[in-house]
Amino acid sequence: MDLCGKLLIAMPDLxxxxxxxxxxxxxxxxxxxxMGLIVNKPAPxxxxxxxxxxxxIQPQAGLRDIRVHIGGPVEHSRGFVLHTxxxxxxxxxxxxxxxxxxxxxxxxxxxxxxxxxxxxxxLALGYAGWGxxxxxxxxxxxxxxxxxxxEEIIFGRANEYKWAAALKxxxxxxxxLSGAAGRA
Numbered sequence: 001m002d003l004c005g006k007l008l009i010a011m012p013d014l015x016x017x018x019x020x021x022x023x024x025x026x027x028x029x030x031x032x033x034x035m036g037l038i039v040n041k042p043a044p045x046x047x048x049x050x051x052x053x054x055x056x057i058q059p060q061a062g063l064r065d066i067r068v069h070i071g072g073p074v075e076h077s078r079g080f081v082l083h084t085x086x087x088x089x090x091x092x093x094x095x096x097x098x099x100x101x102x103x104x105x106x107x108x109x110x111x112x113x114x115x116x117x118x119x120x121x122x123l124a125l126g127y128a129g130w131g132x133x134x135x136x137x138x139x140x141x142x143x144x145x146x147x148x149x150x151e152e153i154i155f156g157r158a159n160e161y162k163w164a165a166a167l168k169x170x171x172x173x174x175x176x177l178s179g180a181a182g183r184a
Contacts, residue, residue, distance in 0.1 A: 001029075001136065002029055003026045003029040003034065003135070003146060004026055004027065004028055004029045004096060004097060005026060005096055005097025005098070005100065005149060006026050006146050006147065006148065006149065007023055007024065007025060007026070007146065007147050007148070007149050007150075007153065007154075007166050007169075008022075008023070008024040008026060008036060008135075008144045008145070008146055009023055009144060009145040009146070009147060009163065009166045009167060009170075010022045010023070010024075010143070010144060010163070011142055011143055011144060011145065011177070012177055014143050014144070018038070018041070018070070018072065018073050018128075019038075019128075021040075021163045022038045022040060022041060022163070023038065023039050023040045023153065023162045023163055023166045024036040024037065024038050024039070024072075024128050025037050025039050025082060025096075025100075025149060025154050027080075027082070027094070027096050027102050027127075028096075029135070031132060032132055033129065033130050033131050033132050033134070033135075034129070034130040034134075034135045035127055035128070035129050035130075036072070036127065036128045037069070037071040037072065037080055037082055037102075037122070037124045037127055037128065038069065038070060038071055038072050038124065038128060039069065039082070039122060039124075039153070039154050039155075039159075039162060040069075040159045040160075040162035040163060041069055041070045041159065042067050042068065042069050042070070042159050043068045043069060043070050043125060046068040046125070047065070047068065048063075048065055048066040048067070048068055048112075048123065049063065049065070051068060051079075051109075051123075052109065052113050055106070055109065057109060057110055057113045058113070059113040059114070060113065060114050060115055063113060063115070064115075066112060066121060066122075066123050067122070067123070067157065067159075068123050068124075068125060069122060069123065069124045069125070069159075070124070070125060070126060071124025071125055071126045071127045071128070072124075072126045072127040072128030072129065073126060073128065074126055074127050074128065074129045075126050075127060076125055076126040077125070077126075078104070078125070078126065078127070079104065079109065079123060079124070079125055080102055080103075080104045080123075080124045080125075080127060081102065081103045081104070081108045081109070081112070081117075081118070081121050081122070081123050081124075082096075082100065082101075082102050082121065082122045082124065082154065082155075083100075083101055083102070083103065083108075083117070083118035083120060083121035083122070084099055084100065084101070084118050084119055084120040084121070084151075084155075085099050085100065085101045086118055086119050086120075087101070087103070087108070087111070087117055087118035087119075087121075088101070089103045089105055089107050089108050089111075090107065091103075091105040091106075091107050092104075092105055093108075097149070099151070100149070100151075100154070101118075109123075120151070120155050121155070122154065122155055145167070145170060145172075147166055147169045147170050148169065150165070150166075150169060152165075153165050153166055153169075
């Protein structure tokens with residue numbers, strides 16, 4: 001099972017503030033573990049302009065606001081930019097899947113601040129990580145559903161609707177979903 005480039009959708013009974021009703025875009029998945037970014041949990045008190053100021057990056061006048069998200073519980077101070085493949089950093093952009101890339105170097109923030117970055121992007125602080133076999137165990141225990149990605153879910157601004165929209169990709173009405181697993 002290769003989940004790179006897929007969406008993980010938290011089941012209703014997955015607890016904790018971080019993963020409750022979360023949608024995670026999977027950036028890496030191998031025998032060594034998995035890494036993804038939560039795409040529907042905005043950081044309520046962090047603005048892009050303020051983040052640039054803290055990093056000593058001077059933005060151009062009239063800079064568009066980029067919503068900052070909580071990417072996951074690991075390494076909160078590390079930033080990741082998930083974006084369309086129209087941008088490549090000289091320092092290192094990882095192609096994740098068709099049309100989606102990720103850059104975790106300072107130059108992408110500098111380029112975004114100057115209006116030269118990717119056309120479509122999502123900035124995340126921290127990431128979701130799993131050790132070898134951990135994610136597969138969580139999926140087997142009914143903690144997550146998986147589906148093919150949709151750019152409007154990944155990059156859309158209506159974060160409060162992304163979880164239900166991801167479920168609907170699978171044909172699931174969120175009101176009819178039960179967190180209880182069973183075996184026949």
